[in-house]
Every structure is written in C-alpha cells, then in structure tokens.
Amino acid sequence: MKKITLHHPAIFIAFVILISSCVNDEPGINNKPIVTDRGTAQGNATTTSIGSGGGTLSSADEKLTVTIPAGALTSTTIISIQPISNEGPLGLGLGYRLSPEGTTFAQPITLTFTYDDDLLDNTNEDFLWIITQADDDSWNAVLNSEVNTSANTVTVTTTHFSDWALGRFIDLNLEPASKTVLKGKSVGLKLSGFSRDQAPIEDDLVPLAPIDPNTDVLQPLTTIPSNEEQLLDFRITSWSLNGASAPVSNSNGSLSASKNTATYKAPTAKPSTNPVAVSVHLEAQQSGTSQTTHYTVTSSISVIDSDLYVLVHVDGETHEYYQYGFNGSTPPDPNNISIANCGTDGNGGLAISGSFIQNATTVVSGFVLEVAAPAEGTVALTCLQNDGEDDASFQLANGEKYYSLDYATRTPVNQNCDYNYLCSNFSVTFITYEDEQMGNVRGYFSGTLYEPGNAEACQSDIAHSIEGEFWLKRAN
Numbered sequence: 017m018k019k020i021t022l023h024h025p026a027i028f029i030a031f032v033i034l035i036s037s038c039v040n041d042e043p044g045i046n047n048k049p050i051v052t053d054r055g056t057a058q059g060n061a062t063t064t065s066i067g068s069g070g071g072t073l074s075s076a077d078e079k080l081t082v083t084i085p086a087g088a089l090t091s092t093t094i095i096s097i098q099p100i101s102n103e104g105p106l107g108l109g110l111g112y113r114l115s116p117e118g119t120t121f122a123q124p125i126t127l128t129f130t131y132d133d134d135l136l137d138n139t140n141e142d143f144l145w146i147i148t149q150a151d152d153d154s155w156n157a158v159l160n161s162e163v164n165t166s167a168n169t170v171t172v173t174t175t176h177f178s179d180w181a182l183g184r185f186i187d188l189n190l191e192p193a194s195k196t197v198l199k200g201k202s203v204g205l206k207l208s209g210f211s212r213d214q215a216p217i218e219d220d221l222v223p224l225a226p227i228d229p230n231t232d233v234l235q236p237l238t239t240i241p242s243n244e245e246q247l248l249d250f251r252i253t254s255w256s257l258n259g260a261s262a263p264v265s266n267s268n269g270s271l272s273a274s275k276n277t278a279t280y281k282a283p284t285a286k287p288s289t290n291p292v293a294v295s296v297h298l299e300a301q302q303s304g305t306s307q308t309t310h311y312t313v314t315s316s317i318s319v320i321d322s323d324l325y326v327l328v329h330v331d332g333e334t335h336e337y338y339q340y341g342f343n344g345s346t347p348p349d350p351n352n353i354s355i356a357n358c359g360t361d362g363n364g365g366l367a368i369s370g371s372f373i374q375n376a377t378t379v380v381s382g383f384v385l386e387v388a389a390p391a392e393g394t395v396a397l398t399c400l401q402n403d404g405e406d407d408a409s410f411q412l413a414n415g416e417k418y419y420s421l422d423y424a425t426r427t428p429v430n431q432n433c434d435y436n437y438l439c440s441n442f443s444v445t446f447i448t449y450e451d452e453q454m455g456n457v458r459g460y461f462s463g464t465l466y467e468p469g470n471a472e473a474c475q476s477d478i479a480h481s482i483e484g485e486f487w488l489k490r491a492n
Contacts, residue, residue, distance in 0.1 A: 050105050050154065050155050051152070051153045051154050051155070052103040052104070052105075052149075052153060052155065053103055053153070054100075054103070054149065054153065054179065055100030055101040055102060055103050055111045055113065055149075055179060055181075056100060056101050057098055057099070057100055057113075058099045058100055058101055058110055059076055059077075059099045060076055060099075061076075061096050061097060061098040061099070061115075062074065062075055062076050062096065062097050063094060063095065063096045063097075064094075064095055065092055065093070065094055065095070066084050066089060066092070066093060066095050067089060067091065067092040067093070068086065068087065068089055068090060068091065068092075069086050070083075070084050070085045070086040070087070070088060070089075071084055071095075072084070073095050073097060074097070075097045075099055075112055076097075076099065077099065077110070078130065079109060079110065079129060079130050079131075079135075079182075080097060080112050080127065080128070080129055080130075080180070081127075081128045081130075082095065082097065082114065082125060082126070082127055083125060083126040083127075083128065084121070084125045085123050085124075085125065085126075086123075087122060087123050088121040088122055088123040088124075088125055089121065089122070090122065093116070093119070094116070095114075095115070096114070096115040096116075097112050097113075097114060097115075098112065098113040098115065099111070099112055100112065100113050100179065102181045102182075102183075103149075104147045104149065104155050104181045104183050105147070105155055105183065106183050106184045106185070106186075106187050107147070107181050107182065107183045108131070108135055108136070108137070108139065108144075108181075108182045108183060108184060109131070109135045109181070109182055110181070111149075111179055111180065111181035112179070112180050112181065113178075113179050114177040114178065114179075114180060115177065116177065117177055117178060118151075118176070118177060118178070119176065119177040120175055120176050120177075121175045121176070123175075124173040124174060124175055125173065125174060125175070126171060126172070126173050127146065127171065127172050127173075127174060127180060128169050128170075128171045129146060129169065129170045129171070129182045130168060130169050131144070131168050131169070131170065131182065132168060135182075139184050139187075140188075140311065141163060141165050142163070142309065143184040143185055143186045143187075144161070144163050144170050144182065144183070144184055145157055145158060145161035145163075145170065145183060145184070145185050146158045146161045146170055146172045146180060146181070146182060146183070147180070147181050147182075147183040148174075148178050148179060148180050148181075149178060149179040149181075150178070151178075157183070157185065158172045158174070160172060160173070170182060186250075188207070188250075188298070188311065188313045189207070189208050189313070190205060190206075190207055190294075190295075190296055190313040190314065190315045191205065191206050191207075191208055191315075192205070192315060193315055193316070194291075194315060194316045194317070194318075195315065195316075195317045195318070196317075196318045196320055196325070196327060196485060196487075197280070197282045197317055197318070197319060197320070198282070198319075198320055198321075198322070198323050199282050199283060199284055199285060199286055199319050199320065199321060200281075200282060200283070200284045201281070201282055202279055202280065202281040202282070203279070203280050203282075203317060204277065204278070204279050205277065205278045205279070205280065205294055205296075205315055206276060206277045206278075207252065207276040207277075207296050207313065208276075250298050250299070250300050250311075251298065251299050251300075252275065252276060252296060252297070252298055253297045253298060253299045253310075254273075254296075254297045255271060255273035255278045255294070255295065255296050255297070256271070256294070256295045256297065257269065257270075257271040257280065257292060257293070257294055258289060258292055258293050259293075262278065267283060267287055267288070268283065268287045268289060268292050269281055269282045269283045269287065269292060269319070271294060273296075276296075278294065278296070280292075280294050280317060282317075282319045283319070286319050286320070286321060287319060290318060290319050290334070291316045291317050291318040291319070291334065292316075292317050292319065293314050293315070293316060293317075294314065294315045294317055295312050295313065295314040295315075296312070296313050296314075297310065297311075297312050298310070298311045298312070298313070299311075318334060318336075320336065320338075321336075321338055321348070322338040322339070322340070322343065322345050323343060323487065324338065324339035324340075324342055324343055324345075324356070324487060324488055324489060325337065325338050325339065325356060325486065325487060325488070326339075326356040326368060326370040326383065326484065326485075326486045326488065327484045327485050327486070328370065328383045328410065328482065328484040329482065329483050329484055330410060330419075330465075330480060330481075330482050331480055331481070335354075335370070335372065335381050335383065336354055337354050337355060337356035337369075337370025337371065337372065337383065338354060338355060338356055339355070339356040339357065339358065339488050339489060340355065342454070342489040350376075351374075351375060351376045352373070352374050352375065352376075353372070353373050354370070354371070354372040354373075355370070355371060355372075355373075356368070356369065356370040356486075356488060357369050357370075357491065358457055358486075358488035358489065358490055358491060359490060359491040359492045360490065360492055361386075363388075364388070364389065364390075365386060365387060365388045365389070365390070365405065366386070366387045366390040366457070366490075367384070367385070367386050368383075368384070368385040368386075368457070368486055368488065369382070369383060369384045369385070370382065370383045371383075379411075379413075379415075380412070380413065381410070381411065381412050381413075382410070382411045383409070383410050383411075383484075384407065384408065384409050384410075385407075385408050385444065385461065386405075386406055386407040386408070387406055387444055388404070388405035388406050390444075390446060390449055390457075391446065391449060392446045392447070392448065392449045393445070393446060394443055394444070394445045394446075395443065395444050395445075395446070396441075396442075396443045397421060397439075397442045397443065397444065397463070398439065399421040399422050399439040399440070400422060401422045401437050401438065401439045402439045404439070406421070407420075407421055408420075408421045408442050408461070408463070408465060408482075409421065409465065410465055410480075410482060417467060418467065418468070419465035419466060419467050419480050419482070420465060420466060421439060421440050421442055421465060421466075422437065422438070422439060422440070422466075423437070423438055423439075423440055423466030423476075423477040423479075424436065424437050424438070424468075424469070424471075424476065424477050425438065425476045425477070426469065426471065426474045426475060426476045427474070427476075428474045433471075433474035435471075435474075440463055440464045440465060440466060441463050441464060442461070442462070442463025442464065442465070443461065443462065443463060444459060444460075444461040445459050445460055445461070446458070446459040447459045447460075450490070452490070453490055453491070453492055454489055454490060455489070455490045456487070456488075456489065456490075457486065457487075457488045457489070457490055458486065458487045458488075459485070459486060460483070460484065460485040460486070461482075461483065461484055461485075461486075462481075462482070462483035462484075463481075463482060463483075464479050464480065464481055464482065465479075465480050465482050466478060466479055466480070467480060
C-alpha cells in the first residue's frame, strides 16, 4: 500500500495546461490555480438517510463509496452521490458531486474510489490520487490519498462535501503511442506529458509543480517555487527496440536516441516480430535518498509493405490488407494474397474490405466495414438491429469464426431463456474523406464485435475488442 502524505518526500504534480496563459506574480513562477467548468450530471444519483450513528453510500457504478462514522453528523441527513463529468486535471473516470454541497462533518469521513484496468487505461497505479473542486472552481489535490494496489482502491479522509474525482499527478506519454510506417521509412518519437517553469536540463524530466511539505493538506494545482530539498525527478536512462538498447540496428530496424527524442527506421523487409516495440526507460529518484523507481513507456510501430492498406487488430493479433494497383504496386505472391478494397455503393455509402486468401483458394481472414454516411469526423455506426444501414464484421477460416455488429444477450430464467438483441458500440473516424473517384480515404476505427454464443445453451454472444486504421483510394 502506498500513501502520499505531507510527511512523504515531496512529489511533483504533472499538468501541461495554463503554463503560458497564466499571469505570474514572480518571474518564472506560475501562481494561478487550475480552474475549469463544473462537471455535468452523468446518470442517476444514489441517495440514503444517515444519522448520528453513521453509515455508508456507494455511487450507482460502485466506483465511489462514502463512509460516515458515528458522531460525524448531529442529525439525520439525506446524503446523495451524483455522477458527473470529470473536468479535473488528468482526471480518470467520472467525477462525483456529494450532497448536500458544503456539508461539514464533526468527524472525518472516508471516500474510497475503486479502479480497474479499463479505468486506468495504462496509467501507472503509483501516480493515482484524489482531487476536489473548490467553490471558486479551482482544483486541489488531496496529498494524503492512500493507494492500495491489492484492493484497487484510492482512499482519502475529509470533513466536507464538494465535487470529487480520481486523478493522476503525472502523465508519461510516448508520442506517437502507435504508428504505421512503410518499410524502409523513418518515424520520430518524443517523450512528453509534463513540463515545468524552467527549460529541462539535458535529459532530466521534472513534472510541473513540486509540493511544499509545509502547506495545508489540500495543495492547489499550481506552480510553487522549487526551494524544497526533497524532490522526485524523472531521468531518461535508455531507449530500446524490442528490448535491445539504442543505438541499435538489426532485422527489426534501427533506433537512435538523444535525450527525450528518438528516431526509428524500419527495415527494408517486414520484421518477423511486427509490430515492433520502441520503449523509453526512466528512473525516478528522490533527492537526498537512495530510493529509486523505474518506469517504461512503449510505442507500438507496425511496419507495412504498401502505403495503401487496412490494418485490423483483433484479440492482440494484427491482420494486414493492402490495396494494389493504385500506387503501381502488385501482390508479391498472387497465390497468397492479402488485398484491400474501397468503394461506394451508389447511394453515398462507403465500403472498405480486406481479405487474405491462401493457396489461391482458402480464405484465412476477412474484414468488412460499411458506413452509410461517410464524412470527415467521427461516425458512430448504427446497425440493422437499430434500423441503421452501417455494418462491420470480421471472420476467420472460411467463416468458422464470425464476429458482427449485431449481437444477443441471453439469460436463463427458470426453464426458459430470455434474450435481447442489441447493436454494438463501434465508431469510425475519417481523417480524410475525398468524395471523388480515386480520392483518399484515411482514418481509424474501434469498438466491439461479437462472436455468436451457444444459443441452445442460452449463452450470450462473445465480445471481441477490435481496432484498426486505413489509408486507401476510392475505386469509384
């Protein structure tokens, strides 16, 4: 269990906005707290009556539990938790409005946030804390947030009600987080995600604002003069390509690095391990101590044969389809061909497809994406089940496994099976959509497709996460 307290060696707050726009009271110092709009209601509130004997209440999604001890309230009070949008800096998940707002307690109450892998979205648990929004809409971090990685909880005690949320005090990003690069070509990478008042010194990376251990437990998210002796600094120790330290050049490509930037050059032939992993390794060390912690941030880079393609990632496996002819390219092996197509249906709809045919006869995999009203921007697909005209599907081995946008949930009830037909959440973002023959169509997609469950056994259809990208020419 980790506990971030005022007695802990100082930790830095990471946030990248409001650096240039804030007015500084001292040169190089940003003294303005971060202010945002209030969160808006998301879903239903939960409510209960709690008196002087104490009690508990959880949010509807069970991500927040409020525990009020005996003696904290002098009379019976209606307590409410309203889920709201999380407007906090580096926030995670929903925020929560605790009511009656402004209520103060005679004894500290406990707020316990629960998280899972989906909520973390690759955030390191070491970086979690709880934040709260004050009456003036400024954000404060609760430094005595207690992280329990065994129970997947973050806990804090407080004596007042307001808007609360889970957040993180640092954000490490390797940009781009994923990338597609043509064989023989290069891509630049950069570590970012936090900053500070003064320019970085060589490869030292220090988050935006240090915590002053002499201040109150609620520390404004603002830059404070760096005069503390104990600080938590992040330093780049190395870069690597599939585990081999840079500089490196082998069959996976080459990687050269300098401080917080690196350049990866793809090999002239697709590597046997594809996508490749480019990683930056950091060491966090507290000044004046020998305690160090190591972190790694990784970018996934797919090396492709042609610059016109569809990439589909299903259950951790990448399926590649290429559009030949438009750029003068031809299939390297006509008997084992992975081919993509893109065209309209005559009614304004767009169809993108890909298939891999082995030994000229066997369909190994296939992908189809149909968008009734394509346009630059993000389109949420509406399937036939919801009277829509969009579709997405993926199949393996001549249809032995078939995943679709429509799906069914089934629940045994006595001797019967209750079922419900639904439409999956699936969206397509068109970065470029040129509405003409031979026009460029470029974008990405993500969502869930479903494999049929055993209906006779009353099994629900099985979810498969799918995502991918495309860069194609319209055939018509």
